[in-house]
Amino acid sequence: MGDGHPAKTARSAEEEIKEKLALACRILGTEGHDDMDLGHVSVRSPDDPDRMIIKGKGLCLSEIHEDDLVTVDFNYRKIDGRRDPHGEIPIHIEIYRARKDVHSIVHTHPLYATAFSATEQILRPVNNEGVLFAKPLPYFDEETDLIFAPAQGTSLSEKLGDAKAVIMKNHGITVVGESIEQATVNAYLLEKTIKTLFVAKVFGEPKWTDDDEAEKKADHIFRGNRIQAIWDTLVRQLELRERPLRILEALLLQPFSG
Numbered sequence: 001m002g003d004g005h006p007a008k009t010a011r012s013a014e015e016e017i018k019e020k021l022a023l024a025c026r027i028l029g030t031e032g033h034d035d036m037d038l039g040h041v042s043v044r045s046p047d048d049p050d051r052m053i054i055k056g057k058g059l060c061l062s063e064i065h066e067d068d069l070v071t072v073d074f075n076y077r078k079i080d081g082r083r084d085p086h087g088e089i090p091i092h093i094e095i096y097r098a099r100k101d102v103h104s105i106v107h108t109h110p111l112y113a114t115a116f117s118a119t120e121q122i123l124r125p126v127n128n129e130g131v132l133f134a135k136p137l138p139y140f141d142e143e144t145d146l147i148f149a150p151a152q153g154t155s156l157s158e159k160l161g162d163a164k165a166v167i168m169k170n171h172g173i174t175v176v177g178e179s180i181e182q183a184t185v186n187a188y189l190l191e192k193t194i195k196t197l198f199v200a201k202v203f204g205e206p207k208w209t210d211d212d213e214a215e216k217k218a219d220h221i222f223r224g225n226r227i228q229a230i231w232d233t234l235v236r237q238l239e240l241r242e243r244p245l246r247i248l249e250a251l252l253l254q255p256f257s258g
Helices: 005-033 089-096 111-116 129-133 150-162 180-203 211-221 226-253
Strands: 040-044 053-055 068-074 078-080 103-107 165-168 170-179
Touching: 005 040, 005 053, 005 068, 005 103, 005 180, 040 089, 040 180, 053 078, 053 089, 078 211, 078 226, 089 170, 103 180, 111 226, 129 180, 129 211, 150 165, 150 170, 165 180, 170 180, 170 211, 180 226
Parallel strands: none
Antiparallel strands: 040 053, 040 103, 053 068, 068 078, 103 170, 165 170
């Protein structure tokens, strides 16, 4: 093997992680997390644990492809990418600094979770997926403004603690995971849980799974590769949605021979 082999492997790892991150953005965008060009998903760089790759500014989540991603170091310096980074990168950088176990972060403004964030209610598990969030999620209410300053990001990180997600008053959610797959699935399931709670409240006062059963139920449902299976399903669903557009683009690129 020549000297170039390790560099080739590193590039391949980064290309793979960028493809997966772009997929995560488009999955969440098509699953109710789009809010114009707001919201962002990031991953800790596979080449440097003190850098991250994040959705670039100016596009919806559902529009993101690999060349729309930006690399930023934890000193808030842009390293690579054709787009500018979002102003709320302190959310990501300060959580990564505090949580070495976190390798991917989602910050979005999905409709139901954002509405729920205005109520100060405790989220209860009213569906199967809700048992993931049976331990009450932390609630960030120090301010409702955008998180532009490092000190704000630190405060949010401290409120998150060791939890899977934090609900941000009048703002949205921030969700973390050990991988892109886990962070994306957690964000998807959190919005689904809150949406189910909303519908349940339309019918009446909902009952929920108690703490002891929720812990056992979570172990039964989400053991093994369940998170990966949900991710794989979301990828297939996205593929079905995007396939007609790719077919049309391929037809448009063919030379006209009329």
